[in-house]
Amino acid sequence: MNHHPNEDALAGPIIPPMAMSRRNFLGVGTTLLGGLWAERVFPETADQATLPPKAWRDLALRLQGRLLRPGQPGFSSLALPNNLRYASILPEAIAICASTGDIAQCLRWCADHGIPLVARGGGHSYAGYSCTSGLMINLSAINRVSYDKASGRVTVGGGALNGALYSALQAVGRSVTHGRCPTVGAGGFLLGGGIGFDMRANGVGSDKVVSTEIVLADGSLVTASATQNPDLFWACRGGAGGNFGINTAFTLDTFAIDRVAVFSLQWSAVSDDFIATLFQTLEAAPRGLGSRVGLAPGLDAASGARGIDVTLLGQFNGSVDELRDILQPVFLMATPTHQIIDRMHYWTGQSYIVDPEGASHYQERSRFVNGGFPEAAIPVIRAWLRRWNLAEGSGLIKFFQTGGAVNDPSADASAFVHRSSQWLAAIGIQWQGDQSAAEQQWMHRWQDGFYREITPLAGGGAFQNFVDPSLENWETAYYGTNLPRLRKIKARVDPTNLFHFPQSIPPAQA
Template identity: 60%
Template sequence: MSEQKTLSFGRRHFLGVSAALAGGALLDFPSLARSEVTAPAGVGEAILSPSAWRQLGRQLRGTLLRPGQAGFANLALPNNLRYRNIKPGGIALCANATDIAACLRWASRHGVPLTTRGGGHSYAGYSCTEGLMINLMSFNTAHYDTAARTVTVGGGIRNGSVYSALQSVGRSITHGRCPTVGAGGFLLGGGVGFDMRRNGIASDKLVETELVLASGEIVTASATQNPDLFWACRGGAGGNFGINTSFTLETFPVDRSVEFQINWENVTDEFLAALFLNFENAPNTMGSRISLMPGLPLPGQPTPINVEVIGQFIGAVPVLDEILAPINDITRPSSSVIQEMAYWSASTFLEEAGRPGYYQERSRFINGPMTPAIITEIRNWLPRWPNAQGAGNIKFFQTGGATQALSPTETAFVHRQSQWLASIEIVWSPGQTAASRDRGHRWQNRFYDVITPLCGGGAFQNFPDPNLKDWGEAYYGENLPRLRTIKTVVDPDNLFRYRQSIRPLLV
C-alpha cells in the first residue's frame, strides 16, 4: 500500500521537477488547423534516444509500448479522430500508482511532454501527446461498499463498467449516456447527466479521490484531507492537478423510470418557447436533452427546424403526458416513444454509442430560462447550415434543479445558475472537401458568436473547445484564481499542461 501524504498548501515541498521543464525546454503544443490537427513531426522520437525509453520500460511493472508494437496504434487513437495524427512517442500501460510516479519522474527528468489517457473522449484531443501517454486502462475496478453506500472506481475505468457495477446493486450516480467515456475525465470536469436535476452533477457526490502528483507523491483528497485539492477535483477538469487513480462517490437508489424519445418536424417559434418553458417548469425528476436541427426544405419553402427530445422521468407516465400535452397541442409529434421500465434498462435504451469520428462542439450555459432572443437566432442560423443534413445541430442539456443546490464557489464547477447547457455540434467525414469543412466551421463560429452574449453563462470544461479564446474565464469563472493557486501548490513547474490547462500563478 502506498504511503498517504497530506499537502501543506502555501509551501513548496515538491520534488523531482526537471530543470529542462523549468527552463521551458518542452516543445510547444501542436498548432491548431481547422479540421485536422497535426503534431510537429517525430517529437517523441527526436527528443529521446531509444535507450531512454527502454530505461523507462525497465522501471515499470506494467508495459511500455513504442510505435509499431502490437496494440500501439489502437491505443494511440483518440475518440475525436480530428486529433488522430498526434502520435505518442510511447504509451505506458501503468499497473499501479508507483508506475505512474515513475513515468512522471522520467518525463520530468527528460523534459518529455506527457498526458493522461482515460477513456480518450476529450472533445479537443487533450489526452493526445507526441511525448509520453500515461494510459490508465489497468485502473478499471469498481467496488460497491454496502455499509457506506458508496462506489469506489479506478481512475481509468470506462463509465459503462461503473454502470454495470451499480446496476447489480440497484444504485446509481448522475451519469452520462456514453459507456466508453472515461469516469476520470467525466468526473473531473463535473459530469452532467439526466439525473442532475434531482441529484446534482456527478462530482457533487464525490467523497474522496486518490492522486499521484507531479512530484510523484500519492495523496488522498477529501473534505478532511487536502480539501483545496478536493475542491479542485470537482470541476477543475482532467489533466490539471495530478493523475487520479481512484474516485469514491455516494450513490442513490434506483428502481424504475420513464424514458422518452419524441420527434417533431417543422416547428414554430411558439412551439419552441412552449417546449422549453414546460420542461423548465417540470419536476426535478425529469432530465432531458433537446436537439434542434435543420430539416429538408420543401420546394419554395424555408428550411424547417426539426426537434428531437430524449430523456428520463422518475414518475408516472400520465404526469409526463400532462407536461407534454400543451406542446403536442401546438405540433403533433412525428414519432414518440414513452415507456416505463427498469431504471438501468431505460439508461441502456438512451445510451449513445460514442463511436470515433470527426467533430467539434462549442458550448455555453444559459443562465436562466430560454429566451425569445435565443429562439430568434436559432431560427436565423440553423437553416443556414451549409452541409449535409444531420451534420450540424444545436443541443440543449437541461441543467437547473439540484445543480443549483451548491453555490458557484463551493466546488470548482462554477456553472450553478444555468437552466440549460447549449452546444453547437458539427461533424464531418475525412472524405469531405476542405472547402465544405471550412464552411461548416464558419457556420458554427458565427452561430456561436451570436448566441454567446445571449446565454449569459460560461462554457463547459467537459466539452473543451479549442476555438475559445477566453477559456479560463469561460470554464471556471470566479473560481479561476483559486484553481491557479492550488495548481501552484501541487504542480508549481506546470508538468501537467496542455493547450487549455490551468497555469500556476507565475507561469
C-alpha cells in the first residue's frame, strides 16, 4: 500500500477531525463497558485489633516507612481495592514500606505473630486478592523507574503503577507490552504474564523481563534471572502475584516505537456472517495489529429485535490506508455506526485507548481460545446476549487478540503456559453497589451459564491475571502443565506457605 500524504489526518468520515477528543474516542470503545464506574467512599472502621497495640507499635518502630491503623488519615483510601465487591475486607494495619528492608521486617513480624499478610501493588486484583484482614504490605513507595540507554532496558519498582512506567518510557521513546489501565500495578501485571495491544508483535509483558528482585518468605532479598535462581525467574514470569515472595524490581527489554494507527469502531445489530468475517479478518492481520472485540446486547433500530452490538478497539503499526485495507472485508459486510481511525505518535495513541479508571463492582471469567475463533460460538453468544434483560448493570463478552509472538515461546519456556491461542475471551459483568441482591444473583447466573457453554468451545486455560474466584480447577486452568514445577518452586522458597490467598499455588508435598 502506498503511503498516503494525508494518512496522519483523521481518516474516518463519521466524526470530523475537530470533533475528535479523547473522551469521544473512548466513548466508542467503552460505551458498552462503561457508565458504572461509581466511586465509593467507605467510612473509617473502628479499631479491630486482635493483637495488643504494643505489638503493632513494635512493628511501626522497625519500619522506615509508616504503619497506618484503622481510623488514621489515609487508611480507608489505601485499603480500598479497585473491585469494590471486596471493599469490606479491611486490614488491621497497612505498612507503607519504604525499602526492601521494611518488607523483610513485615514478613518476619507476621510470621512471628501469626498475622496473615498480602502485598498491595495497584490493588486491581479482580478477586480482591490484595485485600486481607491482617497486614497489607503497601508497595507504593517502591516505585522508582529508570531507563538504561546503553542496554535499552528499563527497571521498574515492584510497587510502581503502569502509568509511571509508561511516562518514563514515553520520555525516552520506547515501550513494553502493556495494558490499558495506568493504575494497574506493574508488578501484578508482569507476574501474571501481562497482555496488551503490543503482544502479537512483542509477546506478553513477562516475556521481556530479564531479571527481578524478590524478598522471600525468610526475609532474604534475591535476584532471579536466567543465571541467578533460574527456577524462580521462570516462576516469576507467569506464576502470578502473591505466590513466591514480594517482587521489588523488574528489569525488562524495551522496544522502539513509531507512529501507530489507532482505531475504535462500532457496529449495531450485526449478522452471524459479520461476526465470523470480523474474527477471520483480524486473525489474518499481521502481528503489528492488536485488537479487542466487544460483543454486547443491543437492539436492531429498524425491527426492535434484540441483537448484538460490536466494538472494535486497537492499534496497528502501519498507516491508516494499510489498516483500512486489512479491515476491508469487514467494511464490505457492514458500515460502522461510529468509527475513528487515526494515525498518531505511539504514546499519544495509548492515551486514546486507555481504560477508563475508577473502582466499581465486577467479575470477569476468562478462557483462552485455542486455534481460531470457533464459529460454533456465535449462536451461543447470540443466545446468551439475547437473554440479558437488565436495565442496570452490564454484561458482555470481550475477545483480546492474542496469537503472533505470544505463541512463539513454548508452553514451558516460562510459567506463562498459554501459548497456542488466538484470543482471550472474557465474560464480564458489572453492577451498581446498590443494585438489588436478586439482580446481582441473576447476573452471576447469566455469567456462569454463558461461561459454561463458551469454555469447551474455547478449549484453552484461564488467564491468571484475570483471577476468577468462581473458577473450578483453577490450578490447571491458570498454569496447565507448568503446575507441578510451580508447586516444587513454591515448596522450596515458601515452605510454610506464608504467601497464601484463596487461589495461591500450593507447595508441593515433600
